[in-house]
């Protein structure tokens with residue numbers, strides 16, 4: 576799940592980023608409204624968390640332009656508690672939900688999960704390959720209905736492979752996806768995670784093929 580998080584207060588941004596990445600979402604951070612507006616024209620996200628008071632371009636304008644382009648991504652706006660008009664304008668411009676600052680982090684997490692679920696119907700947040708199931712919102716995997724014990728990094732590698740089942744996935748792409756989650760890791764580390772995943776998936780006849788010099792491919796059963 577890819578989240579764009581736009582917030583210009585560095586302290587607030589820091590604590591939220593930590594929470595979101597702990598939940599294993601791939602978070603792109605931006606502090607400037609104009610740059611966020613540009614990012615939204617060139618990249619796709621599953622959720623946007625948008626502060627209203629921003630340098631460069633107001634959050635409400637970023638949102639207005641986004642909806643004007645007919646992009647349906649769920650948007651959660653962050654507003655100051657005393658600025659009712661901000662909230663009203665945000666909702667009028669097509670925000671899906673709002674949180675007034677200051678808010679509790681568990682509440683933010685709950686709203687994020689709810690919006691991600693709404694954006695992805697229950698079936699589309701579930702990836703399924705044979706007996707292997709991955710809930711991309713709840714961040715858990717099962718094999719033949721048994722829960723799989725996976726680390727955060729293994730889960731991300733698995734998600735990337737499952738989204739591209741039957742296609743070659745390069746080690747560079749896997750590294751890039753990990754770095755979106757705030758984890759800088761090496762190609763060698765990717766090899767270790769794939770090795771571990773293979774062991775854990777063995778029982779379910781789910782096979783990750785190595786293509787020399789190219790990368791990996793999760794085979795269709």
Ligand code: CA
Pocket residue numbers: 582583584626627628629
């Ligand atoms: Ca602000």
